[in-house]
Amino acid sequence: MRLPPAPAWFPLRALALQGVAALCVLLFCLAPLRYCTWKLEAEIKELENRIQVQETLQPLMEGLNARREETRRLLGAASPLPTPDTLPLIITSLQEMVSLSGMQSSRFVPAAETVVEKNRIRLDGTLSGPPENFRRLVLLLSEQPWLSGMEFLNVTPSEAHPAYSLGIWATFTQPANILRH
Known part of the structure; x- marks a missing residue:
């Protein structure tokens, strides 16, 4: 069709x-x-x-x-410490955590290249003590909200106790470019 x-x-x-x-x-x-x-x-x-x-x-x-x-x-982890508002208080808080952890000796100094950061600074520390105490310290550090990270960690074995060197980033509440005496 x-x-x-x-x-x-x-x-x-x-x-x-x-x-x-x-x-x-x-x-x-x-x-x-x-x-x-x-x-x-x-x-x-x-x-x-x-x-x-x-x-x-x-x-x-x-x-x-x-x-x-x-x-x-x-x-034996402790509760977080209050956020420090100055660099000396950060160092004091770190020394307190080192004491709580049972580490034998410590020293924390600000890294010169990070002093220009806004409210953030890296503290380089040297410690010595048994590994169990260092684990306790790392646990204490991880509980602190004002510690924002670890940049490096070096372990040097020795006869008595290992030596540790670490770089920790901390944040404090002091406004930038204001110095307190």
Whole structure:
């Protein structure tokens, strides 16, 4: 069966061009929507995987946190000290933690290149004592929110007790460029 021919007055070309234009507009609108849908589905799948990992690791983390608390209790960790507002108070607080840990000797001095930092300074220290006491000191240091990190740690073995040298970053509350006497 054949279709009847289109009358001569019927704009077949114009209709075909309009159909092609409508198809192009439809594709240009649907392609970005399909891409966004694909991207959102990938993000949802990634989030579901993260949730599954979190659910799997949660019991392990609870066990680790319990062990961490037990270790703190066994080592006699203290509560955080107040944030010092001057450099001498930082050094005093560090000496107090060294005494609490049972280390035998210590000395902390500001690193010259960090004195220009805003409210942050690296203190280089030398210590000696048994490894158990050094572990206790590291635990005490990790409890202090005003200590922001350890830059280096060197251990030198000796006959009596190992010697330790470390660099600790500290933050104090004194406003920058104000000296107190």
